Amino acid sequence: MLFFTRWKAAGILLTALIVCLFAVPNFFPERTVRTWPSWAQRHIVLGLDLQGGSHLLLEVDANAVRKERLQGISDEVLRILRQARVPFTGRAIHGNSVEVRITREADVETALSKLRELSQPLAGILGTSGQRSINITESGGLITLTPSDAAVTERIRQAVDQSIQIIERRVNELGLVEPTIQREGLDRILVQVPGLQDPSRLKEILGKTAKLDFRMVDQSTSAEQALASHIPPDAEILDGEKGEKYLIEKRVLVSGADLTDAQPGFDQRNGEPIVSFRFNSVGARKFAEATQQNVGKPFAIVLDNKVISAPVIREPILGGSGEISGNFTVEQANDLAILLRAGALPAPLTIVEERTVGPGLGQDSINAGEHAAYVGAALVVFFMLVTYGLFGLFANIAVAINVAMIFGVLSMLNATLTLPGIAGIVLTVGIAVDSNVLIYERIREEVRAGRSAINAIDAGFSRALATILDSNITTFIAAAVLFYIGTGPVRGFAVTLGIGILTSLFTAFTLTRLIVAYWVRLWRPRTVPI
Amino acid sequence: MRLLRIVPDDTRFDFMRFRRISFPVSAMLSIVAILLYFFHGLNFGIDFVGGTLIEVETKGGAANLAEMRSTIGALHLGDFQLQQFGAANDVLIRISEQPGGDAAQQEAVQKVRAALGNEVEYRRVEVVGPSVSTELLAYGTIGLVLAIAAILIYLWFRFEWQFALGAMIANVHDLVLTVGFMSLTRVDFDLTSIAALLTILGYSLNDTVVIYDRIREMLRRYKRLSMPDLLNASINATLSRSIVTHLTVSLSLLALLLFGGQAIRSFTATMMFGVVLVGTYTSVFIASPILIYLGVGRTRLGEAEEPEKPAEAPPANTKPLAPPQRARAPR
Numbered sequence: 001m002l003f004f005t006r007w008k009a010a011g012i013l014l015t016a017l018i019v020c021l022f023a024v025p026n027f028f029p030e031r032t033v034r035t036w037p038s039w040a041q042r043h044i045v046l047g048l049d050l051q052g053g054s055h056l057l058l059e060v061d062a063n064a065v066r067k068e069r070l071q072g073i074s075d076e077v078l079r080i081l082r083q084a085r086v087p088f089t090g091r092a093i094h095g096n097s098v099e100v101r102i103t104r105e106a107d108v109e110t111a112l113s114k115l116r117e118l119s120q121p122l123a124g125i126l127g128t129s130g131q132r133s134i135n136i137t138e139s140g141g142l143i144t145l146t147p148s149d150a151a152v153t154e155r156i157r158q159a160v161d162q163s164i165q166i167i168e169r170r171v172n173e174l175g176l177v178e179p180t181i182q183r184e185g186l187d188r189i190l191v192q193v194p195g196l197q198d199p200s201r202l203k204e205i206l207g208k209t210a211k212l213d214f215r216m217v218d219q220s221t222s223a224e225q226a227l228a229s230h231i232p233p234d235a236e237i238l239d240g241e242k243g244e245k246y247l248i249e250k251r252v253l254v255s256g257a258d259l260t261d262a263q264p265g266f267d268q269r270n271g272e273p274i275v276s277f278r279f280n281s282v283g284a285r286k287f288a289e290a291t292q293q294n295v296g297k298p299f300a301i302v303l304d305n306k307v308i309s310a311p312v313i314r315e316p317i318l319g320g321s322g323e324i325s326g327n328f329t330v331e332q333a334n335d336l337a338i339l340l341r342a343g344a345l346p347a348p349l350t351i352v353e354e355r356t357v358g359p360g361l362g363q364d365s366i367n368a369g370e371h372a373a374y375v376g377a378a379l380v381v382f383f384m385l386v387t388y389g390l391f392g393l394f395a396n397i398a399v400a401i402n403v404a405m406i407f408g409v410l411s412m413l414n415a416t417l418t419l420p421g422i423a424g425i426v427l428t429v430g431i432a433v434d435s436n437v438l439i440y441e442r443i444r445e446e447v448r449a450g451r452s453a454i455n456a457i458d459a460g461f462s463r464a465l466a467t468i469l470d471s472n473i474t475t476f477i478a479a480a481v482l483f484y485i486g487t488g489p490v491r492g493f494a495v496t497l498g499i500g501i502l503t504s505l506f507t508a509f510t511l512t513r514l515i516v517a518y519w520v521r522l523w524r525p526r527t528v529p530i
Numbered sequence: 531m532r533l534l535r536i537v538p539d540d541t542r543f544d545f546m547r548f549r550r551i552s553f554p555v556s557a558m559l560s561i562v563a564i565l566l567y568f569f570h571g572l573n574f575g576i577d578f579v580g581g582t583l584i585e586v587e588t589k590g591g592a593a594n595l596a597e598m599r600s601t602i603g604a605l606h607l608g609d610f611q612l613q614q615f616g617a618a619n620d621v622l623i624r625i626s627e628q629p630g631g632d633a634a635q636q637e638a639v640q641k642v643r644a645a646l647g648n649e650v651e652y653r654r655v656e657v658v659g660p661s662v663s664t665e666l667l668a669y670g671t672i673g674l675v676l677a678i679a680a681i682l683i684y685l686w687f688r689f690e691w692q693f694a695l696g697a698m699i700a701n702v703h704d705l706v707l708t709v710g711f712m713s714l715t716r717v718d719f720d721l722t723s724i725a726a727l728l729t730i731l732g733y734s735l736n737d738t739v740v741i742y743d744r745i746r747e748m749l750r751r752y753k754r755l756s757m758p759d760l761l762n763a764s765i766n767a768t769l770s771r772s773i774v775t776h777l778t779v780s781l782s783l784l785a786l787l788l789f790g791g792q793a794i795r796s797f798t799a800t801m802m803f804g805v806v807l808v809g810t811y812t813s814v815f816i817a818s819p820i821l822i823y824l825g826v827g828r829t830r831l832g833e834a835e836e837p838e839k840p841a842e843a844p845p846a847n848t849k850p851l852a853p854p855q856r857a858r859a860p861r
Contacts, residue, residue: 049793057662059632197652200643203636350632354639354657360587361653361793368791376785380778387534387774420722423786423794427801430782431733434775438740441771448540467743470688471736477680478732482725485673487666490721497729530533 002458002517012510016401019503023407044410046194047418048355049489050369052362053194057353058167058206060187062152064347065159066096069147073134074098076118077145086111097146105141112138115145156187159346164189169342170205188352199356201335209348210339212256213302214287216249216294217310223247238300240307241326248300248307253290258283262340264333267325273333274325277340284320292316301326303336355488369422376426377403380433388440391530394519395436398512402432405503406496415499418492428500431475435508439464444530453528454520461513468508476501536777537770545765546758549819556816560703563710570713575720576656578670580627580663582639585615586650592618598646605641616792620653632659670724677728678702681735689742692824697738700817704734708804717796726797730804733779737772737813744768745818749827757827761818772810780806 004012025033025043033041048055070093077100081088087103088111102111119134133151137144147155160183167189171179180192196202218226218235223245227237231247238248262277279287290299291313300310301324308326328336380399384392406425410417443460451459476498483494519525576583588594598621599612607625615622623642628634635657643652658666678698685694705727712719744764752760783805786798821827 059661200640350659351636351657352632352659353662354636354655356652356655358651358653360651361585365791365793368789368793372786372789372791375789376782379781379785383778383781387536389533419791419794420725420797423790423797426782426786426790427729427779430775430779431736433778434736434771437771437774437778441768441774444770445767467740470743471739473684474681474735474739475729475732477684478677478728481673481677481680482728485669485676486721486725488721490725493722493725 002454002461002513002520004514004517009514012514016405016507016511019408019412020401020404021408022411023404026407026411042411042414044407045414045416046366047416047421047489047492048192048194048362049357049419050362050366050417051194052197052357052359053192054196054199054202055353055355055488056191056193056199056203056206056351057184058163058189058191058349059352060156060159060163060189060346061348061350062156062187065156066147066152067093068347069152069155070096070098073118073145073147077115080114080118081111084110084114086114097144099142099144102141102143108138108141108143111143112136115143118145153186160187160189162346163349166343166345167191167206170338171202173338173342174202174205176202189349195359197356197358199354203351203354205335205338206349207351208339209304209345210256210342211304211344212259212340213252214254214290215252215300215302216290217298217300218247218249219297221247238302238305238307240310246300246307246310248302253299254279254283254286256340256344258286259340262337264330264337265323267323272325273328273330274323275328275333275337275340276323277321279320281320284318287320287322288316288318291318365419369419373422373426377429380429384433384436389529390519391436391440391443391516394512394515395433395440397515398436398507399429399432399504401511402500402503402507403429405507406500409499409503410496415495416492417496418489420489421492421496424493424496425500428497428504431472432500432504432507435464435468435472435504436512438468439508439512440530443528447528447530453525456528457516457520461516465509469505472501472505535770537773541766541769542762543766543769544758544762545814546762546819546822548815549822552815552819556703556812559710560706563706563713566710566713572709572713572719573716575718575723576624576627576658576663577720578663578667580635580658580660582623582625582635582642582658583654583656584623584625584639584642584652585654586621586623586646587617587653588619588621588650590649593621595621598623601645602642605638605645607638607641620792621650627660627663632661635659666721670721673724674705674727674731677731681731685735685739688739689746690826692821692826693742693746696817696820696824697735697742699820700738700812701731701735703816704730704804704808704812707808708800711803712800715799717800722794722797723800726800726804729801730809733805734809734812737775737809738817740771741765741768741813741818745821757822760827761821765814765818772813776806776810 022042025036025041033043074091074093077091077098081100086107088100089103090099090101092099102108115136119132119136121132131148131150133148133154135146135148137146164181164183168179168181171181171191171193176193177195180190182190184190191202191206193199193202218232220232220235223237226232226235226247227245231237234251235247235249238246240246258279260278260280260283262275265274265276266272267274295313295316298310298312300307302308308324311325324336381396384395386392388395403425406428409415439460442464443456446456446459446463447453479494479498479501483491483498486494586593593614595612595614602610602612602623602625607628609626611622611624613622614620625638625642628638630637639655639657678701681701682694682698685697689697708727708730712723717723741764744767745761748755748760748764752763755763780802783798783802786794787802790798
């Protein structure tokens with residue numbers, strides 16, 4: 001147990017040294033570290049509860065994704081059946097499916113075969129999975145099309161990916177520092193912005209779907225009359241900014257998807273904030289057609305199903321650009337321009353969890369954590385010296401290297417350090433000492449039983465190591481489970497506890513033994529000063 | 531240099547004698563803890579029941595709680611609590627989950643911000659909607675059960691089944707008592723509390739395993755020793771180590787409790803209770819004697835309810851364990 005070949009000793013010391021060196025970048029300011037080679041730049045990331053910032057968990061509205069898919073299928077059914085000249089009735093969305101009734105018995109087969117083209121095979125892990133994107137059934141002339149669960153899941157996944165891209169663009173435009181935007185689970189997105197104090201503006205920007213449509217106002221009747229009696233089938237009632245009602249055609253002339261640019265600006269005539277926009281060639285053409293055909297009539301600019309403004313078309317706009325004015329403040333115009341540039345979200349996002357920490361609390365937490373760590377370490381060091389003397393010193397050295405290694409491993413993994421994480425490190429110091437205590441108590445026992453110094457030390461190590469392994473594994477299992485089920489700060493605790501156990505196993509099995517072995521070799525003691 | 535010896539070298543304390551007291555006492559305490567849980571309840575934090583937590587610092591002097599209470603009460607946000615949190619101008623506002631899904635929680639926060647205005651600085655805002663809180667509660671419970679199962683399986687591999695079961699009973703008892711403590715003191719029960727419970731579980735098993743290891747060694751070596759005597763000998767042998775380790779962990783936790791700040795106070799207090807008080811007690815007075823009741827060593831000579839003289843003397847501290855030898859081939 002006490003014999004180390006030169007290579008083994010060198011290997012152990014080198015490993016410890018390298019791991020500890022990884023902790024070094026944490027002591028230098030950010031700017032200096034950036035100039036180092038990339039492999040040396042890994043450092044610990046402070047959790048939001050230590051550096052302050054905002055943590056937002058957004059959920060994609062899966063129902064909206066489903067509804068849109070069903071609407072899309074319904075539109076496609078219309079197009080296909082019209083093209084195939086198959087008469088049908090009762091095309092409607094019921095629950096989770098689209099239903100359509102084929103009028104003539106003879107057409108059912110044709111209809112089915114045409115509609116089947118809508119359904120595509122879904123890819124599995126190894127080629128096609130045998131599932132299709134839409135399940136089509138028919139009974140008595142009524143065809144039902146249901147999107148399969150796998151297809152819906154895929155859509156939601158795509159919606160999340162798209163949303164992440166759009167969120168990135170929006171967040172970048174706000175000029176926020178180093179945000180983290182990542183997927184969480186099937187339908188959620190995590191947005192973490194360090195240093196952000198008041199996430200209200202961010203929440204507003206992320207909460208808006210930003211779907212922009214240009215549609216004509218339906219002038220066949222007034223909005224009030226339509227509400228009272230009967231709304232024309234191709235129109236709907238939408239609210240304006242101040243709650244006034246508009247009757248707007250459902251048909252979209254041009255949509256925000258065709259915008260290439262949007263900039264905030266000021267109206268030439270009255271100096272009010274406006275947003276000026278430009279279409280791509282497709283959009284410009286559609287816009288030109290729409291304005292040419294409808295000179296003198298009001299058209300509505302609809303944002304997220306709200307009418308922002310409904311100006312009258314005075315002349316055809318062929319240049320593909322225009323202005324939106326609608327009682328904006330400067331900031332509102334700015335935000336709208338950002339939203340239009342970044343693009344519309346495929347589905348609405350809701351904030352399901354928010355945790356924001358101010359810089360005051362963050363700094364206080366760091367101070368408290370440091371203070372507790374120093375005091376805890378000092379107490380333990382003192383106690384070990386008093387109880388085990390020289391061997392206590394060896395244990396303290398081993399534990400010091402242990403803590404340095406914990407920081408090293410955390411740096412290597414670019415792990416996040418939270419306040420519970422610091423608590424985990426302090427706790428690990430207490431637990432790591434246990435390994436040494438087990439060894440030393442065993443040595444004491446062997447000495448009492450009459451063994452010589454070297455034999456006692458040797459036997460102490462060999463007998464204790466199996467126990468050390470057993471006892472640490474149980475705490476490690478608890479840490480592993482906690483890592484799996486925990487989020488945020490709690491996960492930070494699990495990480496430091498788990499890493500701490502691994503490094504303390506390493507130091508107990510190697511470093512403490514190494515130090516004692518060299519001491520034995522140099523001093524050749526007759527008695528064990530323990 | 532005289533080193534500190536907290537535990538004298540050859541203690542022969544009869545721990546097993548107390549098992550007739552410790553078992554009933556523990557059973558009673560466990561029942562009290564379970565009753566506390568069901569009738570007094572746990573102070574569930576927003577992590578598990580949803581809601582909003584806002585920590586503010588009033589600028590300019592100590593906080594006027596009564597005034598703040600009426601300001602927020604006027605917003606009609608349902609149940610809410612206001613309490614001082616650490617410093618005199620530090621106030622913790624907790625608003626219960628608003629009906630209306632996740633969006634409603636955000637509205638509530640905006641209302642509070644508007645109402646409190648610029649008089650306060652926001653140290654922390656946490657909002658947990660209904661979907662996330664249900665998940666966290668599920669994960670927390672599953673996590674605890676999973677950890678218990680995983681550790682049980684691990685112990686089954688390393689020891690015989692009686693040891694695994696004994697350790698589990700002892701440590702679940704730890705958790706039960708700790709939950710009772712948390713119910714009594716009304717500490718916030720949130721995710722960090724689950725972290726504390728899992729750590730207590732892991733660490734106190736740590737302790738139990740050390741004693742079991744020694745018991746197993748003794749079982750192999752002293753075949754004719756009665757169980758109570760053998761258990762006593764094992765515990766006495768490991769007593770020094772146990773006391774020293776518990777002291778070092780207590781020192782670490784004490785530092786955390788005193789200096790770690792208000793934010794993790796409930797976490798460290800729970801750990802202190804679970805690890806130090808309960809963990810020590812159960813390893814000695816529950817986990818070991820339970821082996822007798824589970825039938826370990828039933829076929830031993832001299833194993834009776836009231837052992838008079840052991841068949842063979844327990845390991846005396848003067849007897850050499852093995853003839854001293856020169857160190858043999860290097861490992």
